[in-house]
Amino acid sequence: MISRSLSRFVVESSWRRIPDALRHEAKRSIVNVVGTALGGSGDAAARRSAETLAPFSAPAEATIIGRRERMSCLDAAFVNALAGNVFDFDDTHPGTIIHPSAPVAPPLFAFAQRRAMSGAELLHAFILGVEIECRLGNAVSPFHYKRGWHITATCGVFGAAAAIGKVLGLDATRMLWALGNASAQSCGLVETLGTMAKSVGVGQSARGGLLAALLARNGVEGPERPLEGPRGFLQVMGCDPDLASLAAGLGERWELPRNTYKPYPCGVVLNPVIDAVLSLREQSRIDLGPVPAERIAGIRVFGHPLLGERADRPAVASGREAQVSAQHAVAVAWLDGRAGFGEFSDARVQARDVLALRGKVSVHHEAGHGVDGARVEIRLGDGTVLDQIVTAARGSSGNPLSDAEISAKFRTLAAHGCPGFDPEPLLDALWRLDEAPDAGSVIALAAFG
Amino acid sequence: MISRSLSRFVVESSWRRIPDALRHEAKRSIVNVVGTALGGSGDAAARRSAETLAPFSAPAEATIIGRRERMSCLDAAFVNALAGNVFDFDDTHPGTIIHPSAPVAPPLFAFAQRRAMSGAELLHAFILGVEIECRLGNAVSPFHYKRGWHITATCGVFGAAAAIGKVLGLDATRMLWALGNASAQSCGLVETLGTMAKSVGVGQSARGGLLAALLARNGVEGPERPLEGPRGFLQVMGCDPDLASLAAGLGERWELPRNTYKPYPCGVVLNPVIDAVLSLREQSRIDLGPVPAERIAGIRVFGHPLLGERADRPAVASGREAQVSAQHAVAVAWLDGRAGFGEFSDARVQARDVLALRGKVSVHHEAGHGVDGARVEIRLGDGTVLDQIVTAARGSSGNPLSDAEISAKFRTLAAHGCPGFDPEPLLDALWRLDEAPDAGSVIALAAFG
Numbered sequence: 021m022i023s024r025s026l027s028r029f030v031v032e033s034s035w036r037r038i039p040d041a042l043r044h045e046a047k048r049s050i051v052n053v054v055g056t057a058l059g060g061s062g063d064a065a066a067r068r069s070a071e072t073l074a075p076f077s078a079p080a081e082a083t084i085i086g087r088r089e090r091m092s093c094l095d096a097a098f099v100n101a102l103a104g105n106v107f108d109f110d111d112t113h114p115g116t117i118i119h120p121s122a123p124v125a126p127p128l129f130a131f132a133q134r135r136a137m138s139g140a141e142l143l144h145a146f147i148l149g150v151e152i153e154c155r156l157g158n159a160v161s162p163f164h165y166k167r168g169w170h171i172t173a174t175c176g177v178f179g180a181a182a183a184i185g186k187v188l189g190l191d192a193t194r195m196l197w198a199l200g201n202a203s204a205q206s207c208g209l210v211e212t213l214g215t216m217a218k219s220v221g222v223g224q225s226a227r228g229g230l231l232a233a234l235l236a237r238n239g240v241e242g243p244e245r246p247l248e249g250p251r252g253f254l255q256v257m258g259c260d261p262d263l264a265s266l267a268a269g270l271g272e273r274w275e276l277p278r279n280t281y282k283p284y285p286c287g288v289v290l291n292p293v294i295d296a297v298l299s300l301r302e303q304s305r306i307d308l309g310p311v312p313a314e315r316i317a318g319i320r321v322f323g324h325p326l327l328g329e330r331a332d333r334p335a336v337a338s339g340r341e342a343q344v345s346a347q348h349a350v351a352v353a354w355l356d357g358r359a360g361f362g363e364f365s366d367a368r369v370q371a372r373d374v375l376a377l378r379g380k381v382s383v384h385h386e387a388g389h390g391v392d393g394a395r396v397e398i399r400l401g402d403g404t405v406l407d408q409i410v411t412a413a414r415g416s417s418g419n420p421l422s423d424a425e426i427s428a429k430f431r432t433l434a435a436h437g438c439p440g441f442d443p444e445p446l447l448d449a450l451w452r453l454d455e456a457p458d459a460g461s462v463i464a465l466a467a468f469g
Numbered sequence: 470m471i472s473r474s475l476s477r478f479v480v481e482s483s484w485r486r487i488p489d490a491l492r493h494e495a496k497r498s499i500v501n502v503v504g505t506a507l508g509g510s511g512d513a514a515a516r517r518s519a520e521t522l523a524p525f526s527a528p529a530e531a532t533i534i535g536r537r538e539r540m541s542c543l544d545a546a547f548v549n550a551l552a553g554n555v556f557d558f559d560d561t562h563p564g565t566i567i568h569p570s571a572p573v574a575p576p577l578f579a580f581a582q583r584r585a586m587s588g589a590e591l592l593h594a595f596i597l598g599v600e601i602e603c604r605l606g607n608a609v610s611p612f613h614y615k616r617g618w619h620i621t622a623t624c625g626v627f628g629a630a631a632a633i634g635k636v637l638g639l640d641a642t643r644m645l646w647a648l649g650n651a652s653a654q655s656c657g658l659v660e661t662l663g664t665m666a667k668s669v670g671v672g673q674s675a676r677g678g679l680l681a682a683l684l685a686r687n688g689v690e691g692p693e694r695p696l697e698g699p700r701g702f703l704q705v706m707g708c709d710p711d712l713a714s715l716a717a718g719l720g721e722r723w724e725l726p727r728n729t730y731k732p733y734p735c736g737v738v739l740n741p742v743i744d745a746v747l748s749l750r751e752q753s754r755i756d757l758g759p760v761p762a763e764r765i766a767g768i769r770v771f772g773h774p775l776l777g778e779r780a781d782r783p784a785v786a787s788g789r790e791a792q793v794s795a796q797h798a799v800a801v802a803w804l805d806g807r808a809g810f811g812e813f814s815d816a817r818v819q820a821r822d823v824l825a826l827r828g829k830v831s832v833h834h835e836a837g838h839g840v841d842g843a844r845v846e847i848r849l850g851d852g853t854v855l856d857q858i859v860t861a862a863r864g865s866s867g868n869p870l871s872d873a874e875i876s877a878k879f880r881t882l883a884a885h886g887c888p889g890f891d892p893e894p895l896l897d898a899l900w901r902l903d904e905a906p907d908a909g910s911v912i913a914l915a916a917f918g
Contacts, residue, residue: 068687072680076541078527092525168700173653200661204622204670207656210700212649217691220684221653228673231521235669238521240514242666251617251659 022248025267026152027195030182033271035144043454045276046143049111049150051426051450052281053121054085054129054466056110058441059285059361059433060103061086061468065216069223070099082130086438088469093130094227097180100126101226102219105172107361108343109285109433114278114417116157116171121279122222123176124149124183127230132459137187139456145186147276149229152199153179154275156247159266160258165210169257173208173221178253180229181236188237200242201232203253214340281426283415284359286343289327291413292394293346297353300398300408308404313355313377317401321346322386323394332383339366350396351377361436392416423451441468471697474716475601476644479631482720484593492903494725495592498560498599500875500899501730502570503534503578503915505559507892508734508810508882509552510535510917514665518672519548531579535887537918542579543676546629549575550675551668554621556810557792558734558882563727563866565606565620570728571671572625573598573632576679581909586636588905594635596725598678601648602628603724605696608715609707614659618706622657622670627702629678630685637686649691650681652702663789730875732864733808735792738776740862741843742795746802749847749857757853762804762826766850770795771835772843781832788815799845800826810885841865872900890917 060066061084070084073095080089082096085103090096104110105122113120128142128149137145157164157175165171181202185195205228208221236242246252247266254261284294297319304311321327333345342348342364351374352363368374386395392413398406412418414425421429427447434443446465449456456462509515510533519533522544529538531545534552539545553559554571562569577591577598586594606613606624614620630651634644654677657670685691695701696715703710733743746768753760770776782794791797791813800823801812817823835844841862847855861867863874870878876896883892895914898905905911 065689068689069684072684072687072689076527076543078525094525168705170653197666200664200666201669203658204619204661204666205656205673206658207654209652209655209695209702209705211692211695211698211702211705212653213700215649215692216689217646217649217653217695220650220681220689224654224677232669234521235518238517240517240521240665240669243660243664246658246660246666249660251662253658253660256617256658256660 022263022267023196023199023245024192025270026247027199028192029270030148030152030186031190031192031195033144033148035140037271038144038147042147042274042276043143045279046147047451047453048281048423048426049121049276049279050125050146050453051430051447053104053110053125054446054450055430055433056107057085057100057104057126058443058466059109059437060106061437063103063106065106065219066099066103069102069219073098082133083463083467085466086468088467093134094230096130097127097230098223098227100130102223105222106219107285109282111279111281112288113154113157113275114280116154116161117165118154118157118175119172120150120153120179123172123225123229124153124179127180127226128183128187129459129463131184131187131230132463137459139453139459139462141187142459143454145183148186149179149183150276151274152182155266156253159254159261159263163259164257168210170208170210170213170218170221173225174206174257176222176225177202177206177229177232180226181232184230184233185236188233190233190237194236197236197240197242198233200246201235201240202229203242203246205232206253206257278417280417281415281421281429283421283425283429285361285364286349286359287331289330289391290346290349291415292392292410293321293323293327293396294349294353294359295410295413296394296396296408297350298357300396300406301354301357304406311400313373315401316377316380317399319350319381320397321350321381321383321394322389322397324389324391325385326391327394328383328385334378334381336369339364339369342369346383347378347381348374350381360432392418438468471712471716472645472648472694473641474719475696476648477641478719479597479601479635480639480641480644482593482597484589486720487593487596491596491723491725492592494728495596496900496902497730497872497875498570498725498728499574499595499902500879500896502553502559502574503895503899504879504882505556506534506549506553506575507890507915508558508886509555510886512552512555514555514668515548515552518551518668522547531582532912532916534915535917537916542583543679545579546576546679547672547676549579551672554671555668556734558731560728560730561737562603562606562724563729565603565610566614567603567606567624568621569599569602569628572621572674572678573602573628576629576675577632577636578908578912580633580636580679581912586908588902588908588911590636591908592903594632597635598628598632599725600723601631604715605702608703608710608712612708613706617659619657619659619662619667619670622674623655623706625671625674626651626655626678626681629675630681633679633682634685637682639682639686643685646685646689646691647682649695650684650689651678652691652695654681655702655706727866729866730864730870730878732870732874732878734810734813735798735808736780738779738840739795739798740864741841741859742770742772742776742845743798743802743808744859744862745843745845745857746799747806749845749855750803750806753855760849762822764850765826765829766848768799768830769846770799770830770832770843771838771846773838773840774834775840776843777832777834783827783830785818788813788818791818795832796827796830797823799830809881841867887917
């Protein structure tokens, strides 16, 4: 009775019993994903999808983050989820590698502009949606992603359905139908990663989950066991799914506190490498005065085997490819003193100084590093050796971003995606979302153009 | 290069080279599915889905079959595909058990009301869409359905994308992207069968395929190998997929001629049983005069093992359940002289005469029968034994429905779903679809209410 248990849990959950720390983590997740949506709003995949849907989108009720036009809540859910995830710069649930917020927060905000809800209502539904999404992800991991399912999309549709079901006040049976209608739409393939089609799966997960709950409210019935049934989600898209822990400790053990936020818009294995280079650059500046790249003889990067497998990429042709190149990440971090969107642009990939320094970087395995750790060793022409070990990269579970760092990331993303937009009123309203009487008017502050 | 080959095939196909018999089969499929959509248009799943989507549906451009309102082409694709398949009374592609037309014809008709196309254009795109859909189904069968994928929905989204891509005139690269955007949306679980959630998957396959092609036209790019790539559709949702035959004989060997049309709105294993009972009833009426059910001592049904596995169901509670009860099918076929919607209604399930006769029916395995064959033996109280063997049930590959029978089925469906609707103008226009200058005005004849 897993489907029933999860449904009942969502229906019966009460805001009063949500711990403060969990409420706060929900705000951190939401600030982060609205930020990544602002940053992604101008991306071609987002723009072209919005343009494709525009002729069919009515009423003009819901804000498209970072854009001027409004669309139906269904289409806004699609476009905003897409924009939030398009750069893979959003949050990560370790273990499953789900990006939890993109499929869940955008449909809630979009629906909040259709049917009034408080910020607390939205946060509560968000916490529950992420819980369902990540618990399902846990149950089918690691098989599911390895097999080729884009887990953010496949599990996200259930999170969105549960979240919207909660704000609709569905009873347990209709909540079960919402999960059933979500199961009929669970989709997303890893083959599409690195292309715009990935975003079609993510957008659809948000839209599909919202639709699933609306259908359930209107009496579109689903099966009794959409999740654990013999031809249901867990059995078909999992392999020996972990059913025992799926509904254990509901309301006591939560998934959202495990959420992490990416500090750099690139492959997560590069985080400790960039940290180490930025730290070396700062130290050397103090110790030796500014060190021009010409004085560098070689840079050796040491880390976990995954680092070499995923990111030992000396030659790169595009910004997208540079996001998984240790050589590129090291070069721009040293040269520019940061690793943001600008440093992973096509232009920077072609730049002569980056090209020259990239050629001096090599990647090596070294025992003792976890995926969140790395060591970087810089040899200067005069024989000086600079060396830095990082054990818990910024943004990892062991070294989470502070609220201030998440705010800074938000501002950077806003500046990248929406130059000229003043992010402060929105940022301030999001940090006080739990006190907002009307969540819809908060997201309306994300309109721009 | 399977994805590229299929894309190029669709792009390069020319109507002039489509054989006449294939063109005619396309019309048979389309008459059949528009008929089942008329019949299903009043079903609760169709009505509730349409009502859920209505507040978000604009412009009012595309006919909802059997209803008065118009919706956007995306939503009309969803609702009409749902209605066409809701009773599982539509067509069947043997081997895969795909219902090919429901995901492909409705988006084409809906889009024809947005962008003018001739009947021939529509038929051509339909033939190609069904070809892609069924070839993909062949490649992943039988694993795919057995594993729990609702193959009509999972493969249908590709058929719809290819068909719409064709009428959009996409080039080969954009057609490939359309398949990629479809792959990101391929979904549908067998666990939902027997509930309204099944229809959510089927509706989404039609809508998703249409959207996939529209996105591709607007430059939303997909991967190079959405089908055969290591994390693409065939590998993730198949097991050891038959890649060799997938793109072999394109344009020479076609799938649509294998399509079959159901004569009765119930499980396909019951077709030969109903045929046998109707035949016995007719014979006995001539030989013995009308034989009242009270004179029947017992009825034994013999068939393929699947008959017993799927349909040995003496007690049934609902019309939906009666669709897979041999006992019920035998009883109503004898009592009513037909096996249509009325005979599989909740009311008929509860009727005293049906209840009494159902109790006299037993199901047995007998060697020598295929799934399209059965034997029925009726013992009368006076010792007379009536016996009938059927080797190729009506509607099977060996005994296809004639055009006249498909027309008769169309009329019956229209009368069931839309009492008072005159089906003749629509029926006539559909049979002459290849000559129609404007396919959109043909489907506009399906509006009612």
